Amino acid sequence: MSGTSVTEMKSPDSGATMLRAMVGIGVLCALMIVLTFEGTLPRIERNKAVALEKAVFQVLPGAMNKETFQLDQGKISVLSGEAAKDVQLIYVGYDESGELAGIAVEASGLGFADVIRILYGYDPANQKIIGFHVLESKETPGLGDKIEKDPIFLENFKALDVSLTENKSGLENAVVPVKKGSKKNPWEVDGITGATISSRAIGNIIGSSTEKWIPLIYKSWKNSELIKQEKDKMKNG
């Protein structure tokens, strides 16, 4: 199809006509996009919240409710409104009777293809990781994406040891990835054959995230527990 011959047949349009057409179409398109955006926004937000909630409840068995907190400069505070970027978010899950079911922590790191974003569940009473879920990954389908569904690999995160040292300032043993089948200690993450780099990346992500955040989370959990005990004592006494 020869665009030039078509142009030649007609007298060339003036600049004003072209401008009018482009601006007209631009305004029309912008209007359509804005309307769709406004129309779908509440549903998209709800979908995202539901997806996150599902992930949180998956890593915290028994959780029925969640509360979002942010960790900022060594302080934990309840998240109000929109979360700022680069702020570590944690989700505290409660079971039916309102008791603590665990704490879900978001973490991310470089995988084989791109950044992998994960969520893991932490049980402060037993000092263990009790669940794991991949929020976002672009790992190779069929190979690297085994980190999401390989049952033997997921077994790693049913009771991964993240006990703190005596003075509660750091982890007793850092979480480390090991070769498949060589897991001997409860703080090691067994790899996957065929997904070596991806599975090792998960081990490292959890390793560095737990080292940084678990002591802090544990401390504030302990504080809140003490406050609760005091309150109970006051009530009973």
Added chain:
Amino acid sequence: MDKPEVKGKGIFSASLEDGLSTDEFIKGLWRDNPVFVQVLGMCPVLAVSNTAINALAMGLATAFVLLMSNILVSSLRNFIPKQVRIASYILIIATFVTITDYAIQAISIELHKSLGAFISLIVVNCLILSRAEAFASKNSIGNSILDALGMGVGFTFALFCLGAVREIFGNGTIFSFPLFAENFQEWIIMILPAGGFFTLAAWLLIFNIMKKRKLST
């Protein structure tokens, strides 16, 4: 492809009379199938046809953008100056792609995640631009709708053909329902990019053999 006159007739025929012709619909399904005959829009065809559901969603999203942009291009065909027509088409297509993107997010975040960047890449799908330029800009709204529906359904059908084959062999499932016994060894290559090329080649081979048979009898 070995019969260029067959291909050319469909793509470049611009019926000047205003009557609707069902041929505009039917040609996209088979004779001028956008994937198997015109071999257009290969990027999404190869990239997101790793499962049947992804292929179907991608096909429908493309068909929707194709339909809406054909309608708008056709109704504005006397208003758009020739010099800026491509820019106008791209603007219109990009708008509907953005709308589709929001719509898919509103329907299912999971689906949006698995289609990834390929939704935004519908903008540069040459199938849509070629239909706008070669058909919608020269034909009535009614015929443009028929053309878009035919091409859209043909594109979705072709994507589904690829997606189903790749999912069955690469994952042992169809629409996530397992098809084989537990000990079935998946052909992982089929859900990797290379598998897309193999499957496309196989389908093209089948199509061309069938076409040759039809011509020789």
